[in-house]
Amino acid sequence: MNDPDVVIIGAGADGPATASRLAREHGLDVLVLEGGAWHGNEKWPKPHVDAGGTVSTDPDDLDGKLLDEQFTVLEAGANDPTFGYLRVGPADHSRAPWFRNVPQNAFLWQVSAVGGTSTHYFGNHPRGYPYAFDEQPHWPIDYEDLVPYYQLNEAVTSTQQAPMTNKEEVFIEGAEGAGYDRLDTLNVTETGWRPQPNAVEDPPDELNSNFDGSFSWDDGFRGDALAADHFQGGPTPEGAPVREKARKSSNTSWVPRALDTNENESVGNVAIRPNAYVTDIKTDEGAGNLEATGVEFRDTWSGSTVTVEADVTVLAAGCIESPRLWLNSGLPDDGWVGKGLTTHWFDWIVGVYPDDAVEDINGEPNMDPFVGHNSAVRFDKPGVGGMEDIGMSPGLVSFANYLFSQAGYSFDVEVDPDEPWDSRGYVVGEELKRRMADYRNTKALLILTDDLPRQDNGVSLDDTFADEHGAVPEIRWEPHPDDDAKRDELSRIAARIHKEAGAEHVHRCDWPPLFLHMQSSMRMGKVVDENAEAYNVDRLFVGDHSALANGVGGPNPTNSGQALSLRTADRIGELYF
């Protein structure tokens, strides 16, 4: 595609949704450029070993069995930030990841690939709280404006209530024991618990404890296999075509839908080019404002550069790369570019349960965090935030439960006897091995605080290190005391839920910043207007989570980021074509 109407920078969770909408509803030709690899595409059979093809436009290029080979769901193989296949770095795995300077006790977790960070997510698709739109003074648009786009996104991504298994039943027991009622709505204004709205197809009805069949697509299995594989790439059911994988990350939902436009002569076309890292946004002087004219990108394998001209440019490279590219392109910065980053000021509250407590609830002595969705049930408290029940494989569990803290080592941390947890901080040594021996009856609750955007927090250009794409991003984030207070309240609720369900030991990790949910670093109302068009550069739109105006109140941001991107596609079509 040599002459696209729109060029989109980034094929993560949001870029492919925008591309599909622009082509289908507005008849536009769209080129999507992605800096990372493309998994499960025949044109790149060994995406981490050699360059492969250049561009893909044919939905038949997608190959689910190839995806199975690549997404091995091995924990270190997938998640190790240096060598995992789900890392942020060049597709060439003989090279190091891309360096981000994070000069604090913190962890930045991103994936560069077609599908972006949605290639390793739990598939949680709650909507933002209406409160975060209508009662926090950040948003220039109403919640109701976004609801139709939520509904569209939920249809395309098969979003529905997650299945309850043993570990969820323990959470429900605790939440109800603590006095919280079930919520039956997607538009949450009250406090309570509910099943996660997840972008994962249901398991089949016949999948129960008596099921002894095959989980293979070729043998007729359809839907979710309860394999708890979603954070490692989620390729089940094994053998299924890419678009029939149960979990609908962007690469298995919006990407195939975008490529389908090439088989329909009545709509526009979408081309996606991986291994294409955009290094510059081109502009001309317009009538009073700069005007975006396209981009320059660098082929990550050959090093050659290419310039693409387009009528509209959409920046969808994520909350770190979008502001970094803006700044490296020398575009105007009036103080908010890269700033206002929210990250749900996470914490992580761990309960260890005795066998008999679990057996009383389920009739079986183990919760088995490796069975079922990684996160299938949640708690909501608009105005404060929320929490979600998590089950993962043990490498991730050991890191998240015991080896990531801002409190210091638990052997030196005194616990306030008035607090509802028994220990806090890093757990190491014999104690760590004891806790991990209880892996099958351990569950954690992830706290998602409604942290609000602050100008001091976010992304700037590092003044020391650069890579082949320009100065690297430097990330700094500190909580506001209000954010700490909300996080403390949610942590206390989580500890009470654990104890109500029968946990014998509750541990508060007291996480340092974990940049996993990232929102609002190019926020609507500050950097972009209500159309998501940059105030200072015409024809340049921000089409990813960075355009969110805050952290949507605490719920996981993917559904909101994609819904806003779909709305932005409509605004682009109406404004310029």
Added chain:
Amino acid sequence: MQGLGGLAAVSMSGATVAEAEEALTEALPTDPHTRDTYRAIVDAIIPETPQLEDELGPEHVPGGLEVELEKFLVWDFNHFHEIRLETLANTGGTDPVTDDAPSADQLELSLEPGEADSDLDALLEVDGIDTAVIDAVIDDLNDLLATLSGGLLGSSDEITTDDFEETLDFGTIEALEITIDETVDEDETGPVDFDVFVETANETSNTAIQNYPYASLFTIVFDIVATEFILLGKNEDAIDRGNEEFPAGGTFVQLSREDRLRCLWSIVDGGAIDRLDGLLEPIVTDVGILKFVVMAVNGLHGFGYYTEWSGYEDTKTATPTDRALNVPPGKVQSRRQTEYPGPQSGHAADWRHAVPGGFDDPEADELDLDSDLKGDDVLEGIGGDTP
């Protein structure tokens, strides 16, 4: 000296990536001091636990050292930051794109404890460190010591240069040099190859690595931080100057298991790297990264030990695409300790929907949202835009 730009050229061609991989999958670049320092950390976080045998079973006895987890830490630290020729300040060619881009000189290090009277003398030979720096560090330590009670030296004693010299120990290192070729063509681009030369009494190693060789540098930093830790009397257990378990290590491995971790934590929460900035800055170009490193030192035990990593056996530090899992992922040592069966294609389990009939979700124009949050949903004084 290893030439620079060779692997870069290979990488850029795209045609002979296999050759580049072969070069990069050579034996893990490490030296005894580096190895024993990380072994001492692994031993503190995931120790051998014979005391658990009777209670939990013999499979819970071995720890991280049994699967050589220190190799995981070394590999990850040596492979997480590629430095490129075109971004250095003094290689000409492309203009450096940052205000304070490091020069090749800043990334090089020459430390020769064996050639000097003491480790401190060797440290003072590193470019950028002089006696004024060590004097300032010791002044800071004494100021801090005055605010502390007790301590190894007693609160009334002042730390002297001799104290620092006696405590600082880089273990078996007789020479550590990190160099890059200075004869680079101005128009060359691509990853820099670093040459890491380590000499000990018994062996020398000379390794080319395509990324910044942080692993060895961090162990030097840990010895310096441990020296401050001991001089301030922060160690709660006696030091063991002849730790036979980690014989090649320096000051850091002389600390007890828990003190090693307390020492690392002083980097994050104790102001150690601020007080030691003058000593550390010539060794680590951006000292701020050390807080991130402590996060990683702890967290990598999760990404290494409790995953399938040890099952890669002799390919565990190969280039990722050359790793081969030789032990089933549910059978590696740590998985026998957690009873995780490894990845499965699915699980038979009873499941149900919690909300019969699904969520209530009217069309947008039929939404009737209560604009006031209920009950205790709003914390007093919280909400709205924050500064």
